[in-house]
Amino acid sequence: MIELARFRHAQPAHMLATALRGQGILTVVRADAGETALYLQEPDRYDEARALVELFLRNPEDPRFAAAAWQASAPAAQQPASTSVSGAAGQPAMFSSGWLARMGPVTRTVLGVVLLVYLLQQFMGESIYRYLMFPASLEGLASQPWRLFTPMLLHLSLMHLAFNLLWWAELGGIIERFQSGKQLLAVTLITAGVSALAQFISSGPAFAGLSGVVYGLLGYLWLYGKVNPQAGYGLRREIVIFMVGWLVFCYVALTSYVANEAHLFGLLSGCALGAATGYYRRQTVYRR
Numbered sequence: 001m002i003e004l005a006r007f008r009h010a011q012p013a014h015m016l017a018t019a020l021r022g023q024g025i026l027t028v029v030r031a032d033a034g035e036t037a038l039y040l041q042e043p044d045r046y047d048e049a050r051a052l053v054e055l056f057l058r059n060p061e062d063p064r065f066a067a068a069a070w071q072a073s074a075p076a077a078q079q080p081a082s083t084s085v086s087g088a089a090g091q092p093a094m095f096s097s098g099w100l101a102r103m104g105p106v107t108r109t110v111l112g113v114v115l116l117v118y119l120l121q122q123f124m125g126e127s128i129y130r131y132l133m134f135p136a137s138l139e140g141l142a143s144q145p146w147r148l149f150t151p152m153l154l155h156l157s158l159m160h161l162a163f164n165l166l167w168w169a170e171l172g173g174i175i176e177r178f179q180s181g182k183q184l185l186a187v188t189l190i191t192a193g194v195s196a197l198a199q200f201i202s203s204g205p206a207f208a209g210l211s212g213v214v215y216g217l218l219g220y221l222w223l224y225g226k227v228n229p230q231a232g233y234g235l236r237r238e239i240v241i242f243m244v245g246w247l248v249f250c251y252v253a254l255t256s257y258v259a260n261e262a263h264l265f266g267l268l269s270g271c272a273l274g275a276a277t278g279y280y281r282r283q284t285v286y287r288r
Helices: 010-022 043-058 063-071 105-124 126-132 138-143 158-178 181-203 211-227 237-253 260-284
Strands: 002-007 027-032 035-040
Touching: 002 010, 002 043, 002 158, 010 027, 010 035, 010 043, 035 043, 105 126, 105 158, 105 181, 158 181, 158 211, 181 211, 181 260, 211 237, 211 260, 237 260
Parallel strands: none
Antiparallel strands: 002 035, 027 035
16 A cells, blocks of 8 residues: 555545545545554556645645535535645645645744744844854753754855755655654754764864755655655655765865765764654554
């Protein structure tokens, strides 16, 4: 079986299962870790089923889903506010489609906070760096532990910011849609801490950016897909080749300008998390 979607509530999962059954597509609805997961029984119909899932997420009030709600004994008008994958809050009609609407709350919140911090950098200058950058010593970190994570919020240029946020939105959005916001938050904090500590040990506290986390998300999705291919949402090979190639290029040509250890250890910690999570779910969820 292949996982199609996850919801905070059972009702939208049953609505979607009913609509898919109306198209002759068989699915299974299961409770899993406080969420409700929808699994496809026929892998050869994945593209067809996924297209209907995407339509449901964009517009759960489409007439075909309203009919499914009636069949599931739950009026469409009473459906929970949350109908998007992995716990994302329901969207107002004006945000029912488009790039921002596809993000879950964790993806959007981090994106918004990073943008806000970048704007504050333009007005506050060095004062915000002194508060958010990695401390000058591990003793300083012990007294201000949040600074293990806050360097990921700082960016040194608009291009640096745009590159990281585009990858964050894409990779973080996949984890939040297909797993959960809590899972994305956990992977983000762990890879942020590991990558920041590695970079500090290598070069000191003068570094900034979300790229260690981006590589962590990349590694997580890459190994999760390798270890648990039945989940059906592994990364394309071209993306992995490009990002790993960029990491190697930076080590060779941009040693003085790029936080290479943050990239490397973000990737390695993400790979470890992805492999462990993929193995656990393969054994507990996907095993027949």
